[in-house]
Amino acid sequence: MTELSTLSRSIAGRTALITGCASGMGRATAKLFAAEGAHVAATDIHGEGVRETVAEIEAAGREAAAWTLDVGDAGAIRRVVDEAAARYGGLDILVNNAGISRGGPIDADEYEERWQETVNVLLTAHQRMIRAALPYLRQSDSPRIVNIASTEGLGATAMNSAYSAAKTGVIGLTRGLAVELGREGITVNCICPGPIRTAMTARIPEEHKQIYARRRTALRRYGDPEEVAHGTLHLCLPASSFITGVALPVDGGLTVRRA
């Protein structure tokens, strides 16, 4: 039997900076990465929430540190990325996860304002985070960038055009940078979560979640944040070295189901 190569299936000892860690998928990703032995630089606009995430990680005997970071604030991004890299002696993984969602029709009075805010947090912030982290990622032997997009970047639902535009933009940014940074061995991928139980979907009553999932997804259920975190983890493994530029649906089969 020929020897299989022994690409690492572990992120132990690597440093991951994650945005939006106070809740939902960001929190689940921080906890999973820490449990896998990574050093987690956990950030969120919500200082108290992110400190809670870190406290839970530390209580489990793992390594993480919290930063309050509004990804809409370009200056703060540079400062926090530098601080995190300084603390852990570099950066291997960046997960752009923080997000907001604001729906509404195209002819709404507040559309312009909503568009600015949405694009700023969901798209512009991603490139800023990446630009701030790039000098450190370039030093890593397995540099990984994962952006959290959405199935709304693959298809669309009415009354969500700003969100959909931003998420489609995230996929475009991912592809563009995958090609641009590929020669440096930096992989850039994105995840397109489908219906996931997080704060964002909390106001949908459980019964409505079930109706939706039964009618629309292949697996007939909503997903949990950990299930997305596992998808992200997979893309961040050193062994995932030949995967780049993909938009991976983690959606229980939402996008493939026709009827």
Added chain:
Amino acid sequence: MSLPAEATVFAPSTSDRDQLAVLHPSTDLPALRRDGPLVIEQGKGIRVRDEQGREYIEGMAGLWCTALGYGVEELADAAAEQIRKLSFSHLFAGRSHEPAVALAEKLREMAPIANAKAFFGTSGSDANDTQVKLVWYCNNALGRPEKKKIISRRRGYHGVSLAAGSMTGLPTFHKSFDLPLPQFRHVTCPHHYRDAEPGETEAEFTARLAAELDELICAEGPETVAAFIAEPVLGAGGVVVPPEGYHPAIQEVLDEHDVLLIDDEVICGFGRLGTPFGAEAMDMKPDTVSVAKALSSAYLPISAVLVPDGMVDVIVEAGERWGVFGHGFTYTGHPVCAAVALRALELMEERNLFAHAARVGRYFQAGLRRFAGHPLVGEARGVGLIGACELVADKETRAAFPVHRGAGAYCQDRCLDHGLILRALGDTLAFCPPLIVTESDIDEILERFGRGLDETLAWVEAGGGAS
């Protein structure tokens, strides 16, 4: 209002949720389960929007009811004001309130009968049930307890509750519901196109229907027949305008046998035919009247039975012997509904709506008649702002399409594709736009209908639905 996007994206649509929680009225339920509902979300003027944001002209004024169109601020204000002032009070046991009294006065002034008092309800059906109960009560009071039978027409529509549903003359509303009840009889629909004998003129047809009614009353025994109920123009039965002279001929028979005429103005009332009431346009001399729908322009549910003082006197006198008059609904004269209805009637006056309806109604009828030459159209008919085109398989023989072919439903769906809501009553496409339509709105309605109709013709010619 800004909902989180995910909260709408990964949530079931209203139509998905509908299936779980709602039992729909008057619906082909298996088809609904297959196709899902059309969810209407907003309305303004004569137009409504569905949950996807698609706009339609409401060519049916909802269910023949939204006379003033959608989104009238004055009516929203009237409702809000009344809710703030007195959201509920009733008319039972000696209570009264200003909105009910003011509306009753207004109806007394407008009614097509003299000296009318109003008994309020919330639907056309309950109004017509009330009609039956009042007639029965009066005849008991007058010492002729056997005079109870009610006669209506086949294809008439008077609602779905037990008495109203019994008077309705459409099989769908009877079969498997154990209706009609025993006191109800039906006579021929005054639809010359469908019900006349070959070669029979309108006058001959009318004379035959009057004779039929006379024979029925004689056969039942006039002492057992209490009332005849009729819509001035039949609506839900397919928009049937009776021949000229029909109502006077029927009236003669009713008078001869001391049978009351109940005028069901639920659709025709308040300008639909271009006159304040259908009775005026159709030459009817009713004893009592039912109104609903346009009474409040469908902003809130309200109906009224209008009965003459003389009949009310009989009921009041009976109270001396029988005690409490035991009929009434919690929401009889609901103050908010009454306030909104009164405001709606005022707006109709302020805007000269009935005269407007008469004028655009003539324009509409002329436009609709142009479809009479279309290969699919057997008859284009109507009066004022109510009309219909009846689709037929053969114009010469007037042969209808087989029911299962669904030509009317197909045409209705194509019109919907073109942003026009019509209603297929079998293979008859009904039109009943809000009374506020303009001539250019009518052009748009008829243009969209024309496209839907041509597509239906292509489908019929290609053998669509004929499996």
